[in-house]
Amino acid sequence: MDSIQEFSPQPSRLSKGLGTLGYLTLDTLADLGRMGLFLFFALIGLFKLPFRFGEVLKQLRFIGAGSIAVIVFTSLSTGMVLGLQGYNALNRFGADGMLGTIVALSLIMELGPTLTAIMVAGRAGSAMCAELGIMRISEQIDALDCMAIDPFRYLISPKFLAMVISVPLLTAVFDVVGIFGGYLVGVEMMGANSGAFMAGMAHNVTNADIRMGLIKSLFFGLLVAWICTGRGFFVHVNRGMGFGAESVSRATTQAVVFSSISVLISDYFLTSVLL
Amino acid sequence: MNPDHTAQTTAVGEVAAAVRFVDVSKSFGRATRRNRVLQSATFSVPAGKTTVIAGGSGQGKSVTLKLILGLLKPDSGQILVFGHDIARLGFKALRELRMQFGVLFQGGALFDSLSVFENIALPLRERTELSEEEIRHKVESTLEQLGLAGHEDKFPAQLSGGMKKRVGLARALQLEPKLLLFDEPTTGLDPVMTQEIYELFSSTQKRLGYTAMIVSHDVPQIFKLADQIILLNKGELDTFTDAAQIVHSSKEPIREFARTVMGPGFTG
Ligand SMILES: Nc1ncnc2c1ncn2[C@@H]1O[C@H](COP(=O)(O)OP(=O)(O)O)[C@@H](O)[C@H]1O
Ligand SMILES: [Mg+2]
Numbered sequence A: 001m002d003s004i005q006e007f008s009p010q011p012s013r014l015s016k017g018l019g020t021l022g023y024l025t026l027d028t029l030a031d032l033g034r035m036g037l038f039l040f041f042a043l044i045g046l047f048k049l050p051f052r053f054g055e056v057l058k059q060l061r062f063i064g065a066g067s068i069a070v071i072v073f074t075s076l077s078t079g080m081v082l083g084l085q086g087y088n089a090l091n092r093f094g095a096d097g098m099l100g101t102i103v104a105l106s107l108i109m110e111l112g113p114t115l116t117a118i119m120v121a122g123r124a125g126s127a128m129c130a131e132l133g134i135m136r137i138s139e140q141i142d143a144l145d146c147m148a149i150d151p152f153r154y155l156i157s158p159k160f161l162a163m164v165i166s167v168p169l170l171t172a173v174f175d176v177v178g179i180f181g182g183y184l185v186g187v188e189m190m191g192a193n194s195g196a197f198m199a200g201m202a203h204n205v206t207n208a209d210i211r212m213g214l215i216k217s218l219f220f221g222l223l224v225a226w227i228c229t230g231r232g233f234f235v236h237v238n239r240g241m242g243f244g245a246e247s248v249s250r251a252t253t254q255a256v257v258f259s260s261i262s263v264l265i266s267d268y269f270l271t272s273v274l275l
Numbered sequence B: 001m002n003p004d005h006t007a008q009t010t011a012v013g014e015v016a017a018a019v020r021f022v023d024v025s026k027s028f029g030r031a032t033r034r035n036r037v038l039q040s041a042t043f044s045v046p047a048g049k050t051t052v053i054a055g056g057s058g059q060g061k062s063v064t065l066k067l068i069l070g071l072l073k074p075d076s077g078q079i080l081v082f083g084h085d086i087a088r089l090g091f092k093a094l095r096e097l098r099m100q101f102g103v104l105f106q107g108g109a110l111f112d113s114l115s116v117f118e119n120i121a122l123p124l125r126e127r128t129e130l131s132e133e134e135i136r137h138k139v140e141s142t143l144e145q146l147g148l149a150g151h152e153d154k155f156p157a158q159l160s161g162g163m164k165k166r167v168g169l170a171r172a173l174q175l176e177p178k179l180l181l182f183d184e185p186t187t188g189l190d191p192v193m194t195q196e197i198y199e200l201f202s203s204t205q206k207r208l209g210y211t212a213m214i215v216s217h218d219v220p221q222i223f224k225l226a227d228q229i230i231l232l233n234k235g236e237l238d239t240f241t242d243a244a245q246i247v248h249s250s251k252e253p254i255r256e257f258a259r260t261v262m263g264p265g266f267t268g
Helices: A002-007 A013-045 A053-092 A096-137 A140-146 A151-189 A194-204 A207-233 A244-274 B003-012 B061-069 B091-098 B116-127 B132-145 B161-173 B191-208 B221-225 B243-247 B252-262
Strands: B017-028 B035-046 B050-055 B076-081 B101-104 B179-183 B211-215 B228-233 B236-240
Touching: A013 A151, A013 A207, A053 A096, A053 A151, A096 A140, A096 A151, A096 A194, A096 A207, A096 A244, A140 A151, A140 B101, A151 A194, A151 A207, A207 A244, B017 B061, B017 B211, B035 B061, B035 B076, B035 B211, B035 B228, B035 B236, B050 B061, B050 B221, B061 B076, B061 B179, B061 B211, B061 B228, B101 B161, B116 B132, B116 B161, B132 B161, B161 B179, B161 B191, B191 B211, B191 B221, B228 B243, B228 B252, B236 B243, B243 B252
Parallel strands: B050 B211, B050 B228, B101 B179, B179 B211
Antiparallel strands: B017 B035, B017 B076, B228 B236
């Protein structure tokens, strides 16, 4: 590629533009390929010995336990808004007996998995991306490679595992606290019927709905782990990101934005497949 | 890995070479602003001996080491490490080959969220079956040897530049490597410590018989240690067996280099 450009006469504006487009396409394809291989090796790394049990526990504590406060806060306010809006809307048709069902289903099937994944991406995903990015630019990942220690098994796979365990559990916390918030506002404040709230919920929420929420949260956990660790791991390849500290900060921003968008987009497709 | 091919190339070399560069070129950047770091570099590193890479800043010393490590790929040519073409190895074979390496990066590349002790113990923990007690014993004796006793609980950010270098050295020496690749091991150390490190090198090399490639600016001390000297200058690479050869080289730029870095009166 280089040598052809070198001997060609002064390039025209058009050919320069086309060249840029070509490089951009190639870069994007290469990036997709890299990320695909990255996912493959990260999953393989889960089964390689020695298994880093201590590291998984540490990550669980950071991603899981560390995120509980944020999740409780977010889910409580989401549930309370749902209770308020739901009551207002349903009351117009005299259907406020449906409030429990509406609150529970929208939390379990949609809001729980997506909002949890997005909050975790912002809180823990960004930190994982920055940590790996710094390790990359200070040659720590190269050092692992040169010591013949698999960086996937050592660094990436424990984060994947902890993420895939934490996100569904946090989603469960989100759902429960959210429903409590909805009950608090809908029943205690607005005066919807408490028995109808509970009975409607118990009657209308099926195992299939809960399974759907679980599958979504597992998938989102994997997606967030993949994008956030991958952006950090490859911070040195993507030179559009700049160099050094700047490249890490941009990669971190990108990791959070990409993973949030991917969660929202894949949510639509997962819903349409699972419904 | 392609064993046929590698067997052939090792058979050609007369001396057992741990590392061989055959017509290796490496440049950075795209066509308009090409930075040619190595041009058709050919040399071999004799096994069990010490080869020193010298040259001004930015002449490609670190790049040469990274090519050997397989962290960078050459644009053309072959790099044979223990007979294997490193740029064409699969990741598994590459990992196996790297098991025999002991590497010190120019920047140290210490794991900054691990303590000094954990940094040095890492290769032992991850790559050997040693018990925690054996590891402690081994790490502590290395710390002692390198004048780092009492610093084991510090973190890399709390160390001086020279201490970081020594921790990196300690880490690289843990698994008794067959090929040492050290990028400026003594930069930032005082002359006494430098001398001690070099003495440590020669004694461990006698004991373990490893091949060493050391990038260093410690001219002329380093020449006492060197069995071979590689000079890098503007993409050109020349090999010498001792300092006298450099001083009496037929190339003016090399004599010039000798005069500037070794002083006018230096004759080897
Ligand atoms: N990853 C890289 N990308 C682009 N240029 C590089 C890279 N690594 C090294 N270089 C360039 O290669 C040349 C040699 O660098 P290096 O080997 O680090 O020099 P030194 O001899 O001081 O160790 C320098 O001009 C440097 O700018
Ligand atoms: Mg260097």
